Amino acid sequence: xxxxxxxxxxxxxxxxxxxxxxxxxxxxxxxxxxxxxxxxxxxxxxxxxxxxxxxxxxxxxxxxxxxxxxxxxxxxxxxxxxxxxxxxxxxxxxxxxxxxxxxxxxxxxxxxxxxxxxxxxxxxxxxxxxxxxxxxxxxxxxxxxxxxx
Numbered sequence: 001x002x003x004x005x006x007x008x009x010x011x012x013x014x015x016x017x018x019x020x021x022x023x024x025x026x027x028x029x030x031x032x033x034x035x036x037x038x039x040x041x042x043x044x045x046x047x048x049x050x051x052x053x054x055x056x057x058x059x060x061x062x063x064x065x066x067x068x069x070x071x072x073x074x075x076x077x078x079x080x081x082x083x084x085x086x087x088x089x090x091x092x093x094x095x096x097x098x099x100x101x102x103x104x105x106x107x108x109x110x111x112x113x114x115x116x117x118x119x120x121x122x123x124x125x126x127x128x129x130x131x132x133x134x135x136x137x138x139x140x141x142x143x144x145x146x147x148x149x
Contacts, residue, residue: 003137005089010080013129018073027053027062037063045117088137096133
């Protein structure tokens with residue numbers, strides 16, 4: 001993978017993460033809970049309508065989750081824009097290990113709470129979010145330098 005492709009994929013990762021922020025933010029207010037309620041119902045498959053946002057505690061947790069997800073997505077975007085060129089491997093590894101840490105804890109918590117189906121969804125999101133970031137970038141200028149010598 002080239003550094004430019006990694007930078008592009010970091011933006012994809014940022015969007016995948018941040019897209020859930022507004023959805024869960026909407027779950028913090030009774031008139032707009034449906035997108036968050038439906039998303040949570042979907043992630044705790046089967047889609048059966050059993051998931052509710054009746055509790056104020058659930059709406060509060062949804063607000064926190066939305067904020068964290070939007071913030072994490074914005075952070076990944078900023079790393080790809082302002083830091084990647086100076087430290088491509090540091091940024092790649094930071095995002096990769098952050099995503100793996102999320103996957104492990106979220107999946108363990110999902111299984112412990114009886115929502116094993118979310119582990120499958122987590123795996124799909126992990127593969128999309130991480131994608132080519134599993135591999136170090138290969139310098140775009142390295143082949144030209146090799147041929148010059």
